[in-house]
Amino acid sequence: MVDIHPTAIVDTKADIAGDASVGPYCIVGPDCKLGAGVKLHAHVVVDGRTTIGAGTEIFPFASIGTKPQDLKFHGEESELIIGENNRIREHVTMNPGTQGGGMVTKVGDNGLFMVGAHVAHDCIIGNNVILANNATLAGHVIVEDFVIIGGLSAVHQFVRIGAHAMIGGMSGVENDVIPFGSVMGERAQLSGLNIVGMKRRGVSKDEIHALRNAYRALFSSEGTLGERVESVSVDYKDSPAVQGVVDFIRSETSRGLTQPGSKGND
Structure with missing residues (x-):
């Protein structure tokens, strides 16, 4: 009963x-x-x-x-x-x-x-x-699997947050956050990758290494974002994690992409 x-x-x-x-x-x-x-x-x-x-x-x-x-x-x-x-x-x-x-x-x-x-x-x-x-x-808002959103944070309407991303406390998230990304700030910026979260969930060292290199390539100052995404897609075609990030960036969205700050790192 x-x-x-x-x-x-x-x-x-x-x-x-x-x-x-x-x-x-x-x-x-x-x-x-x-x-x-x-x-x-x-x-x-x-x-x-x-x-x-x-x-x-x-x-x-x-x-x-x-x-x-x-x-x-x-x-x-x-x-x-x-x-x-x-x-x-x-x-x-x-x-x-x-x-x-x-x-x-x-x-x-x-x-x-x-x-x-x-x-x-x-x-x-x-x-x-x-x-x-x-x-x-x-x-x-779309929040994918294993995302953690810190206390007192706010996410703007229509924003997408990719799987395994980490949002620091008291952050204002105005744009999409890539999978495995780590962001923080009053106007949130990428501060690198959620390495701790990946290790806790058993992501292999090879995949973490590939994601680190892909992150640097995606957010470098060379060429356009579209060109960098295409290059990363080819260079890391054997990495499911990197391909997931590429697919996320390529997906249709009404928001921009959260970018690294001046002190961003991976």
Whole structure:
């Protein structure tokens, strides 16, 4: 049987797995789905067309699936889909999509969203992502797998953050960040590669070496960026990691590319 505290308000139309848990003073709306083992601590609000995957745990005062903070939203039946085994801490907010952004916000599996983090409408979040305290994503942001976003950082709308990137605390990210990139600053600049993260995740020494050399080539002062990308694509055709960076840069985007600062290194 579902474990629902007597003080919780759960709509009879909500779809709740048998071993889910809904704590004191929580509110769950009619179009919400809670998967197996989902746990809502006290005072959690889950609303809208929201699906929460198995094993996800949500802590007090989180607001999940309420209307997006977008003046263009007019009540369309958009969705918020949250994957499995996420930890969503106190005061986190996650909003559904909008008609102007594909109608869905998606969060992958095994994420950690610390106190006060915000995931806005139409964001697409990968697996094993960490948003530290009060990190905020504007609308339409794409965050790929294994990204870490430091506390008090803000990401501009439509920005893409590549897999395994590291965003330093209190950074303002206005442009796309390459996979494996490390950025920081009030107006974030590339400070090199996330070498520590790569080592922790078992990236081989050969791949790290290739990425170092490719990074230097991509952000050198010779030729245009397009020419440098083409050269790196040929020179490192046998490196999946480098090819992933090349594909990321070549992908269509409405933002620029975060560049190294004057003191950038790898």
